Amino acid sequence: MQQAVYIAGRGAISAIGKTREENLEALRKGETGIGSIRYLTTAHASLFPAGEVKADNEELREIAGWSGTNSRSSLLGFIAAREALEEAGLWEENRLQHTVSGKRLRIGLISSTTVAGMDLTENFFPGFLENRKAGKLRMVRQHEGGATTERIAQGLGIRDYVNTISTACSSSANAIMLGARLLKAGELDVVIAGGTDALSKFTLNGFNTLMILDQQLCQPFDQNRRGLNLGEGAGFLVLVSEKTAELLGGNYRVKVTGYANANDAHHQTASSPDGTGSWLAMKGALGMAGITPEQVGYINLHGTGTQNNDSSESSAIERVFGNRYPAMSTTKGYTGHTLAACGGLEAIYSSFSLEQQVLFPCLRLQQPVIELPGVVVTELRSVNGLQHVLSNSFGFGGNCSSLLFSLA
Amino acid sequence: MYINGASAISPLPVFDALSSGIDFIPGEGKRLTASEPAYNNLIDPRLSRRMSRVIRMGVATAMDALRQAGVSNPDAIITGTAYGCLEDTGIFLKRLVENGEEMLTPTAFIQSTHNTVGAQVALLLKCHSYNNTYVQRAQSFERSLQDARLWITENPGAAVLVGAADELTDFSYALLERFGLFRHQSGGEGAAYFLVTDNPSEKSWARIEQVSTLFEPGLEELHDLTTALLGGASGPVDLLLSGEEETDYNAYQYAELSTLLSSEMPVIRYKKYCGTYPTATAFASWLAAWWLKAGKVEVDGIQLPNPRRILIYQADPSGYHSFILLAAC
Numbered sequence: 227m228q229q230a231v232y233i234a235g236r237g238a239i240s241a242i243g244k245t246r247e248e249n250l251e252a253l254r255k256g257e258t259g260i261g262s263i264r265y266l267t268t269a270h271a272s273l274f275p276a277g278e279v280k281a282d283n284e285e286l287r288e289i290a291g292w293s294g295t296n297s298r299s300s301l302l303g304f305i306a307a308r309e310a311l312e313e314a315g316l317w318e319e320n321r322l323q324h325t326v327s328g329k330r331l332r333i334g335l336i337s338s339t340t341v342a343g344m345d346l347t348e349n350f351f352p353g354f355l356e357n358r359k360a361g362k363l364r365m366v367r368q369h370e371g372g373a374t375t376e377r378i379a380q381g382l383g384i385r386d387y388v389n390t391i392s393t394a395c396s397s398s399a400n401a402i403m404l405g406a407r408l409l410k411a412g413e414l415d416v417v418i419a420g421g422t423d424a425l426s427k428f429t430l431n432g433f434n435t436l437m438i439l440d441q442q443l444c445q446p447f448d449q450n451r452r453g454l455n456l457g458e459g460a461g462f463l464v465l466v467s468e469k470t471a472e473l474l475g476g477n478y479r480v481k482v483t484g485y486a487n488a489n490d491a492h493h494q495t496a497s498s499p500d501g502t503g504s505w506l507a508m509k510g511a512l513g514m515a516g517i518t519p520e521q522v523g524y525i526n527l528h529g530t531g532t533q534n535n536d537s538s539e540s541s542a543i544e545r546v547f548g549n550r551y552p553a554m555s556t557t558k559g560y561t562g563h564t565l566a567a568c569g570g571l572e573a574i575y576s577s578f579s580l581e582q583q584v585l586f587p588c589l590r591l592q593q594p595v596i597e598l599p600g601v602v603v604t605e606l607r608s609v610n611g612l613q614h615v616l617s618n619s620f621g622f623g624g625n626c627s628s629l630l631f632s633l634a
Numbered sequence: 635m636y637i638n639g640a641s642a643i644s645p646l647p648v649f650d651a652l653s654s655g656i657d658f659i660p661g662e663g664k665r666l667t668a669s670e671p672a673y674n675n676l677i678d679p680r681l682s683r684r685m686s687r688v689i690r691m692g693v694a695t696a697m698d699a700l701r702q703a704g705v706s707n708p709d710a711i712i713t714g715t716a717y718g719c720l721e722d723t724g725i726f727l728k729r730l731v732e733n734g735e736e737m738l739t740p741t742a743f744i745q746s747t748h749n750t751v752g753a754q755v756a757l758l759l760k761c762h763s764y765n766n767t768y769v770q771r772a773q774s775f776e777r778s779l780q781d782a783r784l785w786i787t788e789n790p791g792a793a794v795l796v797g798a799a800d801e802l803t804d805f806s807y808a809l810l811e812r813f814g815l816f817r818h819q820s821g822g823e824g825a826a827y828f829l830v831t832d833n834p835s836e837k838s839w840a841r842i843e844q845v846s847t848l849f850e851p852g853l854e855e856l857h858d859l860t861t862a863l864l865g866g867a868s869g870p871v872d873l874l875l876s877g878e879e880e881t882d883y884n885a886y887q888y889a890e891l892s893t894l895l896s897s898e899m900p901v902i903r904y905k906k907y908c909g910t911y912p913t914a915t916a917f918a919s920w921l922a923a924w925w926l927k928a929g930k931v932e933v934d935g936i937q938l939p940n941p942r943r944i945l946i947y948q949a950d951p952s953g954y955h956s957f958i959l960l961a962a963c
Binding site: 268269270339340347348351352354355358359363366370371372373375376385388389390391392393394400404407408411413427428431432434435436487488489490491492493494495502503506621622623624625 | 718746757
């Protein structure tokens with residue numbers, strides 16, 4: 227019998243809200259957070275819409291209660307991770323509760339990021355290019371992926387286990403997967419797992435060179451889609467083992483029942499036409515949970531809005547489900563593509579769907595990629611008996627991961 | 635877990651060690667550059683020309699480790715890298731600044747993501763297996779080893795490719811020097827990959843017995859972990875392969891560890907051969923495995939016949955401590 231892994235807490239910050247509740251409300255109302263770029267200084271501010279967190283760094287510092295020079299990725303990550311610990315009842319009087327009912331818990335932080343402190347580095351760089359002695363070193367101290375996590379861990383007071391994953395857009399799905407594995411292996415009692423990425427000139431320009439950015443608001447999973455809008459944010463789960471769940475005494479509604487990581491091995495940035503990596507990831511997640519495709523009630527798609535992703539992902543879904551499609555939608559139209567954070571944020575959105583028995587619609591959808599009526603969710607839909615939700619995250623380097631969440 | 639194939643590229647020429655042996659000459663100068671082999675037999679030259687150094691070194695050592703072990707399709711590919719693909723990151727950043735965010739090309743951006751090394755290995759092998767990349771600074775390699783061990787526990791019989799790669803570039807050298815990182819030790823770089831399984835074979839070099847980490851430990855914590863580690867070891871440690879630098883801020887911690895082991899314990903400092911960089915423990919692991927396979931250690935005036943256990947200890951300037959214990963098969 228596999229050990230169960232429960233979601234005991236969730237923290238979300240994205241273009242549609244600075245808290246979990248704000249995110250949920252926007253999803254329910256169908257409100258997008260994508261718009262003209264206001265906070266990032268870039269030559270393309272008026273050209274490409276993006277899903278920015280609606281706060282400048284000063285405001286984020288206040289929310290976090292931090293001072294000094296910190297990457298926006300560190301700030302976002304800390305704010306979301308702390309909120310997740312609060313929901314789990316492990317954050318009291320502004321500090322982490324290591325001991326519950328006399329037991330010292332082994333607590334781990336597994337974050338993920340693609341840009342880390344690049345938001346600072348890219349502002350340090352112009353001066354540095356002119357003169358190698360120029361610029362404040364504190365501007366590059368959080369350049370490394372692990373350094374942003376280290377800062378978050380320091381803020382949270384976590385030392386038992388700290389780790390960072392960087393597998394492009396599947397990063398936080400892999401963080402959640404590793405968290406579940408470490409809990410099952412009994413190596414940790416509590417894991418805070420997720421990811422964080424701030425919007426940066428580096429990624430905006432990078433995606434622009436690939437010509438996959440939409441100059442309008444994106445229309446993911448629409449036949450007439452034009453590309454993706456970038457976003458930013460952080461999403462973290464507090465995962466607990468069965469033993470810890472008993473100790474905490476929470477009434478946890480959602481379990482992590484399946485996960486798989488596979489590689490598409492097709493191209494450094496493009497997905498294969500038949501979606502081999504995504505197919506293997508979805509198949510693996512279902513296999514681990516021991517459920518059949520018919521038992522999946524809803525898929526939170528990776529659904530970025532690029533030609534390539536949405537067609538590859540729908541091919542892979544057809545390979546898994548045949549023509550018996552579950553309901554599906556993508557929430558990228560709300561948040562934009564938050565890169566390393568999307569797996570964490572979408573895990574939280576998936577848990578909302580399970581808890582509240584509601585499916586959030588794709589935004590701005592005119593002609594769904596899969597045209598069978600009712601398959602792609604186009605308006606807020608109440609459901610009954612939704613038991614299993616699949617969440618997909620696929621990234622550069624062929625990294626494909628799927629997570630399966632189930633009602634406890 | 636058992637190492638059935640191991641390959642490294644470092645400033646010390648070791649890539650062809652199986653055929654040519656190793657001539658232990660410490661690196662000279664403030665910046666040590668990896669001694670790269672001819673890649674022709676390992677990577678298609680059309681591909682390797684487009685790869686940055688970290689990708690080339692990573693891919694070549696990965697392919698070499700697989701070839702030695704006779705594995706063509708590993709069950710997992712796990713990579714650690716502290717800095718990621720710095721050369722491509724630097725190229726893209728420089729152009730972004732100089733061209734004012736206009737007229738940029740995608741190649742450097744595409745190759746700048748941290749998972750590029752692991753992804754390129756998968757792509758060349760057409761390998762659809764589990765693929766992950768860890769970037770936890772000076773524990774990136776250790777986290778990768780721990781994942782490999784967990785993966786093998788979950789999937790008995792699995793063959794896991796695990797390694798680490800980091801490069802030093804002009805930009806990163808200039809920056810890290812300002813941080814004072816090279817004040818007491820030359821900067822370094824390198825890549826090493828290992829093919830590991832849960833069972834020994836006639837190809838096995840050595841066994842990885844334990845992998846432990848600490849962050850900014852006090853002496854008591856260091857003491858406790860070392861005691862637990864030695865207590866759990868299959869027997870006495872014969873050699874300490876130490877990450878201590880020429881003049882080290884963490885000298886007292888290295889000294890503490892040496893005391894706990896034994897005052898007569900032979901110690902070899904590996905950073906004089908590979909330079910200092912966060913994933914240098916991957917090079918040290920390769921070196922330890924090499925000696926255990928050879929059945930003798932002959933370097934620095936130390937003559938150690940038939941070593942059974944080698945402990946690698948690194949206390950990185952950023953506060954990351956790691957312990958890797960290797961044993962002879």
